[in-house]
Amino acid sequence: MKAVGLVRGLAAHELRLLVSIALWVARRPHGARSGRVFGYARGQGAPMLGFAFVCVLETIAMAVLLRPWPAIERPVLVLDLYGVLQVVGMHAASVSRPHVLDDTALRIRRAAHVDLRVPLDVIASVRREMRYTHEKREGELDLAIGSQTTITLELTEPVRHFTFLGRPRDVRLVRFHADEPDVLVRAIREMRTLAPAPRTH
Structure with a gap:
């Protein structure tokens, strides 16, 4: 059963890459109807x-x-x-699947394999923090682009993240990259003032 799940996960990922290429060509960001979009792929375009x-x-x-x-x-x-298609698809996914902020949640993405929804009312703090080194720690998720993260979110309670192979992880701190981190941090803070107060336990 695990092998079947793995195959399904890989097939779904490949399909998302193909869809991302079509969205990239059409210049239609995925999931953008519900809020503001914030890119994160600017620095990796030329190398990719x-x-x-x-x-x-x-x-x-x-x-x-x-x-x-x-x-x-x-x-x-x-x-x-197939290798060429994979490289193009990864870049297309990074461009066409941006972070999305609406009045209830921040949707953090990385290419076609990370799509994490963080409710605004569990965000304890958000800050710009540029980091180039990341140690893997329990309860923390680092989504670097070019080995760099620029924003750190601390949460009042864990949110569930699923790894590429579908394994669940509960995280209370998320570091990720945005092309315009100051703009996104300010937008999150402004949106949080309109959302219910953060949950505490």
Whole structure:
């Protein structure tokens, strides 16, 4: 059953990548109807597209080198093209799936594999905090982009996060990246003043 769940999770992730490419081309951010969107992929665009270009060159080179052996060339070509699609899909997902802030929650995303909803009334504090190193600790979630996070959320109670493989984790502190952290921090604080007071236990 675990293997079936893993396959389903991977298939769902691949589908989200393909949908993200379509959304990116159409310039339609996912989940943006309910609130304000805040990007986080600005700094990784050039490196990701450069990596995709290198993958394309590798695909062409391998196709030329393996031309005398078509039985090997075709599977390798498929794998190489799939790799290019993955790189483009990851960047497309980062662009087309931004953070979303509405009057009830902050939706924190990273590409196609993290989508965490944090209710405003469980946010104890939010601050701009630039960090380049992150130690894995119980109850903390670090969503770095280019090894960097720029915003820290502390919560009054844990929210549930599901890992890429579907394993649940309860987190009370979230660090993540935004292209304009000052703007997002200010917007969260303003929205919190309109939301019910944070829950305490």
